[in-house]
Amino acid sequence: KPSLRTRVTFQIAIEELGGSAIYLGPQEVGLGERESVPDIARNLERWVDGIVARVNRHEDLRTLADHASIPVINALSEREHPGQILADFLTIYERRRSLQNVKIAYVGDGNNVAVSLMLMAAKLGVPMSVAIPLGYRPDPATEKRIDDLFRVAGVPFVVTNDPKIAVAGADIVYTDTWTSMGQEEEAAQRREAFQGYQVNDDLMSHAAPDALFMHCLPAHRGEEVSDEVMASPRSAIFDQAENRLHVHKAILLLALQSVGPVSS
Ligand code: CP
Numbered sequence: 001k002p003s004l005r006t007r008v009t010f011q012i013a014i015e016e017l018g019g020s021a022i023y024l025g026p027q028e029v030g031l032g033e034r035e036s037v038p039d040i041a042r043n044l045e046r047w048v049d050g051i052v053a054r055v056n057r058h059e060d061l062r063t064l065a066d067h068a069s070i071p072v073i074n075a076l077s078e079r080e081h082p083g084q085i086l087a088d089f090l091t092i093y094e095r096r097r098s099l100q101n102v103k104i105a106y107v108g109d110g111n112n113v114a115v116s117l118m119l120m121a122a123k124l125g126v127p128m129s130v131a132i133p134l135g136y137r138p139d140p141a142t143e144k145r146i147d148d149l150f151r152v153a154g155v156p157f158v159v160t161n162d163p164k165i166a167v168a169g170a171d172i173v174y175t176d177t178w179t180s181m182g183q184e185e186e187a188a189q190r191r192e193a194f195q196g197y198q199v200n201d202d203l204m205s206h207a208a209p210d211a212l213f214m215h216c217l218p219a220h221r222g223e224e225v226s227d228e229v230m231a232s233p234r235s236a237i238f239d240q241a242e243n244r245l246h247v248h249k250a251i252l253l254l255a256l257q258s259v260g261p262v263s264s
């Protein structure tokens, strides 16, 4: 899938840590089409120390990981976007100096970003409310995984159809595009389904007075978020983008420790 932030920040992170990166676009690799995914993994492990992969099918990440002895890092799949959310929690921590007493609201599609946000909030014990229309929620197995983690953490987790309820008193208001990469044909239907889910000044007025607005980007201004909110002093969107770089360095260092020394 295409990328601005993830590709550039991983490439710079690798170079600033003393390594080098080779970008392989879909034309070169033909993941599962030109060559089977296990064979691609068995080749790459002979030459490189790690694979950062952005894929259409999450299953391909698992297959790469199962057939390569080197770390495989999820740079986004249709199911999860963990590097993004690690950077987002770093951003929240920087702004609030703590993750204590922070309540997050997510408004919009129950997509890869929403799933990773819910999973990580639960793991960190951060209360969360989400407004996602019926029919756009994560699959039942993922919902159960999220519910179970929040139950173990013992912090509130609310799912509603009403953005105002989700946002009430929230310290963070997070949204993402209504149409993710690969869903372009559903765009018109999705714009319809998400009417009333735009994060705008009116919705932000229901959050805490100093609430931050967050978005992983790219944004579709005028759809899931208004221009005013994107540009407001409450918007942390470019801090999130910057923190992708710092967090990707941390992910790489942790992952590569298992395969040998890394200069830092
Ligand atoms: N947020 C994010 O992952 O952006 P890119 O798709 O541009 O990498």
Ligand code: NVA
Residues within 6 Å of the ligand: 076, 078, 111, 112, 113, 176, 177, 179, 180, 181, 216, 217, 218
């Ligand atoms: N949900 C979006 C995130 C882009 C970073 C997508 O998958 O297209």
